[in-house]
Amino acid sequence: MGKLKVGIIGAGGIAQSRHLPALDKLSEKVAIQAVHDLNGKKAQLVAAQYNIPHVTGDYRDMLTDVDAVFICTPNKFHSEIAVAALNQGVHVFCEKPMAISEAACQEMLQAAKASGKILSIGYHYRFMKESQAAKRVIEAGDIGKPLVARVQALRRRKVPGWGVFTNKALQGGGCLIDFGCHSIDLAMWLLGNPKPVHIIGKTYNELSKTPNQVNIWGKIDHTAFDVEDHATGYVLFDNGCSLLLEASWAANIEEDIESISLSGVDGGVNVFPFQVNQSKHGMLLNSEANWLPGNSDPGLRQAENFVNSCLGLEEPVVKPEEAIQVSQIIEMIYKSSEQGKSLLINN
Known part of the structure; x- marks a missing residue:
């Protein structure tokens, strides 16, 4: 070959x-x-x-x-x-x-x-060892039927000050389409890529349009900033699962947060850091991973x-039909924010 x-x-x-x-x-x-x-x-x-x-x-x-x-x-x-x-x-x-x-x-x-x-x-988040472990745990039935996924992709004052990240015409949006998309994709993959049917979202860019703001990742022009630096959303799927999400380049928080967790009928899993949470044998059990040597470069x-x-x-591992769902959710969050209402999706 x-x-x-x-x-x-x-x-x-x-x-x-x-x-x-x-x-x-x-x-x-x-x-x-x-x-x-x-x-x-x-x-x-x-x-x-x-x-x-x-x-x-x-x-x-x-x-x-x-x-x-x-x-x-x-x-x-x-x-x-x-x-x-x-x-x-x-x-x-x-x-x-x-x-x-x-x-x-x-x-x-x-x-x-x-x-x-x-x-x-x-x-590439799907290829991280924590993500792969979470997928195996969920597919083995260890958390039972998934019910709720929670996603936080938050950076503290780290708007990219280089490239075209803040150019809406070239990028289509800001923190949600650039950074939050990874966490949405991973959560969707872990849920088994159900179809989104109902979405409400809200985006913000007031912080980055305010002059003299601290930004760790370089200088940004607040007068030309035309994308969101913060976004929230709620997604309901056809199988009854729901997804809560928050993404930001510039959150006023203590430190960066990148968290994905799923709750199921029989247990839950935190992806970063990896942990399985169960209730059985009359106890609350939290299981952490002891990683074996091997390639960990996603x-x-x-x-x-x-x-x-x-x-x-x-x-x-990443199929285009699945990636389309991520883009659909992002687009609908933007539309929901613009129209100020929740939106139904006709799949």
Whole structure:
């Protein structure tokens, strides 16, 4: 079996910090053939660092020479690039979120179905050891029927002061679509991806629009800030489960919080830090994990799953039909906040 020939579209922070190092470690199965970025100098530097033979000025130029691409661009361009690649018969790994609207996600899904190629989305939280452990516990029936999922993805005064994170036109939103999407996806996956039917949400950006605010992650322009820095939501699913969520880049809290927990009929599970909570044998039992040695890098395991899926050796852990649900929930929270009311979803 030959190596999977891969192209990188977007050579910014996420490509350099996660995907390129992971693919480099999979060099027995992967050959990085080409890289594209609108900043040609950045693409040249990345090509030199990873011995990538081709730098392209237009991402379309690489599609006839690669088997798969990693899309690491601003959110606005995910769907356009993914559809073009899939139509060319190229497998696609797309960074999260899948796209900035459910309609754009559906276009990607239809292109994947028509081409028969792999389309997977970068929800790497699923590959964390805590997440994998929680999935096994839930599927084994240790917490019984899941009832409620609680999600908090809160940072204290850490609005990204670089890139285009606060540009609504390019990103589609702020903390919810950028940061909260990971926790929503993980909670949905642990619940078994039920269908959302009723959503109410509220978003805020008053804090970041106030001048002279402290921000740990760089300087932000409060006059141009047009995305949310805080969001809340409540989601009801077709099977009766519910999801409570809160996401923020700039919460006025004591310290950052990243918490996902599920309560079931027979017990519960906290994902970060991992703990199983049960009531049995006349006791309240809290079980912690004693982790065994092994690969704990979720970025590497994510890349390996995608590469192996393209080579026919595995099934993708993150399927596009599931990623669409995350984008649907985010879009409906935004709409609910704009309209000031709860919304029903017609699936």
